[in-house]
Amino acid sequence: MKSHNNGKKTFLVPEILFYLSVFAAITCFAMVQSYGEPPDEVNRFKVVSFICRHGYLPHGADPEVLLDGYGASYAFQPMLTYIIQGFLLRFLKLFTTDSYVLLVSARMVNVVFGVLMAYFVRQISRELWENPYLQWTFTVMTVFLPQNIFLHSYINTDSMAMLAVAVICLALLRAQRTGYDRKDCILLAVGIILCAMSYYNAYGIILAAILVFALNYVHIGKHAGTQNAHGAAAGKTGLWIEWGPLLGKGIFISVIVLAGISWWFIRNGLLYDGDIIAMNARRECSIQTATEDFNPLTRFTYLNAGIPLTDMLFGTSYITLVFKSFIAMFGAMGIPTHRLIYHFYGYFWLAACAAALFLPKRFWCPAEKSEWANPGKSLQKGGRKARLLIYIGMALFSLITIGLSIFYSYTWDFQPQGRYILPVLIPFMYVVTTGVQKLCGLLEKWISRPSGAVLGKLFCAGIMAYVLLAFLYSLFRCVLPYYSHIDGLFSVYQLIL
Numbered sequence: 001m002k003s004h005n006n007g008k009k010t011f012l013v014p015e016i017l018f019y020l021s022v023f024a025a026i027t028c029f030a031m032v033q034s035y036g037e038p039p040d041e042v043n044r045f046k047v048v049s050f051i052c053r054h055g056y057l058p059h060g061a062d063p064e065v066l067l068d069g070y071g072a073s074y075a076f077q078p079m080l081t082y083i084i085q086g087f088l089l090r091f092l093k094l095f096t097t098d099s100y101v102l103l104v105s106a107r108m109v110n111v112v113f114g115v116l117m118a119y120f121v122r123q124i125s126r127e128l129w130e131n132p133y134l135q136w137t138f139t140v141m142t143v144f145l146p147q148n149i150f151l152h153s154y155i156n157t158d159s160m161a162m163l164a165v166a167v168i169c170l171a172l173l174r175a176q177r178t179g180y181d182r183k184d185c186i187l188l189a190v191g192i193i194l195c196a197m198s199y200y201n202a203y204g205i206i207l208a209a210i211l212v213f214a215l216n217y218v219h220i221g222k223h224a225g226t227q228n229a230h231g232a233a234a235g236k237t238g239l240w241i242e243w244g245p246l247l248g249k250g251i252f253i254s255v256i257v258l259a260g261i262s263w264w265f266i267r268n269g270l271l272y273d274g275d276i277i278a279m280n281a282r283r284e285c286s287i288q289t290a291t292e293d294f295n296p297l298t299r300f301t302y303l304n305a306g307i308p309l310t311d312m313l314f315g316t317s318y319i320t321l322v323f324k325s326f327i328a329m330f331g332a333m334g335i336p337t338h339r340l341i342y343h344f345y346g347y348f349w350l351a352a353c354a355a356a357l358f359l360p361k362r363f364w365c366p367a368e369k370s371e372w373a374n375p376g377k378s379l380q381k382g383g384r385k386a387r388l389l390i391y392i393g394m395a396l397f398s399l400i401t402i403g404l405s406i407f408y409s410y411t412w413d414f415q416p417q418g419r420y421i422l423p424v425l426i427p428f429m430y431v432v433t434t435g436v437q438k439l440c441g442l443l444e445k446w447i448s449r450p451s452g453a454v455l456g457k458l459f460c461a462g463i464m465a466y467v468l469l470a471f472l473y474s475l476f477r478c479v480l481p482y483y484s485h486i487d488g489l490f491s492v493y494q495l496i497l
Contacts, residue, residue: 014136015122022118022143023111028475029153029330030107032483035099037331038154039419040074043067044082045155047075048106051086052093059271060278061285071290076282078264080197081157085109110159114152117159118143120166121426127173127378128430129437131371133460138433140464142425146328146337146474151419158419160198165205165423167191172212172390177381180213180249188213189253193260200277202423204400208393213253215389217246296412303411318409318416326418328474333417335482337474344466352435355442364441372441372456394427436460 036042046065050058058065060076067073074082085106092105121142125135142148152159168191175184188209195202218241265276272281283296292298302312312318321333327345328337355364365373378386405420440456447455 018122018139019115019118022149023115025144025149025471025475026111026114026152027108029150029479030111031104032480033154033331034483035103037483038150039156039332039417041155043070044074044157045106046073047079047082048085048089048155050075051083052089055087055090057083057267060282061289066289069291070286070294071288072282072286076278076285077200078157078197080194081109081113081160082155085155106155107153110152110154110156113159113163114149117152117163117166120163120170124166124170124173124426126376127170128376129433130374130376131437133440133457134372134433134437137436137460137463138429140467141432142429144467144471145425146330146471147326147418147422148425149471150328150330151422157198158201158422160194161202161423162425164191164195164198165202165426167194168205168209169394169426172209172393173376173378175213175216176378176386176390180216180245182252185249185253186256189256189260192253192257196257196261197264199423201401201404201420204397204404205423207400208397211396212389212393213250214246215392216386217242299413301411302409302414309406309410312410312414313406316414316416318414321416322405322418322421324418325416326422328470328478329418330474330479331482335478337470337478341470341473344470348463349432352432352439354435355438356431356435359435359438359442364438364445370441370444371453372437372444394430398424398427436463 035045046067047058050062050064057079058073058075060073062073062075065073065075088109089102089106092102096102118139122135122139125138128138129135148162151162168188171184171188171191175181175188178184180188192206192209195206218239220239268278268281269276272278275281286294286296290296290299302309321329323346324336324342325333327342329335361373375387401424402421408420409415436459440459443455443459444453
């Protein structure tokens with residue numbers, strides 16, 4: 001019994017250290033950044049401040065929340081994060097009016113989302129791989145990507161969207177081995193609620209989840225429940241659907257989701273003449289309140305100028321800026337990290353993705369049982385169909401998210417920012433880690449078994465070490481020195497509370 005307890009404690013130590021490190025890393029960013037430095041924080045805080053002062057949600061066209069110059073406001077978009085922050089500050093104002101305390105307290109809501117995302121990423125790693133080195137490689141690469149840490153450190157709705165994607169991914173993976181039991185149906189519903197109430201850019205994961213869930217009950221072949229007189233499978237071959245669980249569990253999930261989000265879309269419909277997603281209302285408000293440079297009718301866009309999409313993508317710095325800000329660009333995209341960090345990530349991701357997509361199993365997987373070859377419990381239990389559904393769903397989600405970001409820059413506002421596609425971080429890092437898995441298997445197969453296995457573990461440890469060092473460099477050599485030169489970190493703007 002004593003040995004078992006010691007083993008359990010040994011297992012918990014790296015877990016606890018990991019979550020404490022994530023919390024410390026995000027909190028450090030949250031505490032040192034000047035108010036208004038992160039992207040659009042001032043305009044987002046207008047909604048939080050309104051809720052704090054008035055105790056109710058603003059109309060999207062309320063003058064107190066309008067964006068200077070741009071017109072319209074963030075109050076047209078889902079704002080569950082702002083609601084939590086606004087009422088939290090309303091409560092804290094009973095005890096303090098210190099602007100620094102209130103600002104950091106609002107940011108801490110996103111810090112909590114970041115730590116929760118780290119927890120779900122860790123659980124996802126266990127579902128995907130049996131090998132602990134691959135589990136931790138995936139976890140560290142995903143969570144400690146500098147831009148991911150930064151995203152959870154200031155006032156935005158992106159942070160909740162990242163958490164929502166992690167929750168949905170875990171629910172879909174676990175459901176492959178549990179058959180969508182009640183617990184996983186509830187988890188999936190919670191993830192969809194968080195996503196729907198966070199950021200439109202991440203809505204592709206909802207469509208992907210619906211597709212994966214529905215196709216799980218669509219089959220091609222003989223009906224598994226029929227047998228002939230000899231006990232063999234019988235019945236018609238072809239396409240058949242398990243209508244019972246599809247409808248029963250689908251309705252169960254839908255009821256929970258509607259209970260969590262319907263109030264918001266009903267409110268939009270009542271406020272904005274039936275426009276439940278408020279996109280048209282936001283555009284009309286922007287037409288009426290924006291300056292000429294930002295008015296939808298007069299502003300420059302590549303579409304209005306008749307410039308081909310390919311010219312925007314390849315004739316500007318769009319791809320370069322999206323790539324760099326996907327990795328690490330802090331503040332208002334004015335604080336980059338070291339150029340070698342971008343180079344390493346670029347070449348490493350390219351090599352790992354190439355290995356994942358093009359290296360056949362017979363080339364990297366040893367004939368005998370290999371510790372690198374075993375998939376996690378979810379993919380192992382679900383089989384080939386489960387893996388295919390997950391791959392299709394995540395590919396669809398990634399294409400939608402990237403496509404929306406490009407579409408927005410081309411038709412509305414040229415914004416080459418990696419945070420718009422950061423929701424695809426988990427599926428992308430799955431591909432990268434799969435490449436690492438194959439490269440480790442390659443080392444084990446083509447070098448002597450003991451030495452090759454050790455080299456694979458060292459390879460994983462080296463990747464994790466570099467990711468952590470790149471993050472620490474970004475924090476201590478880029479972010480902290482930048483803000484240390486600013487007098488009065490939080491006096492750049494005045495908080496209106």
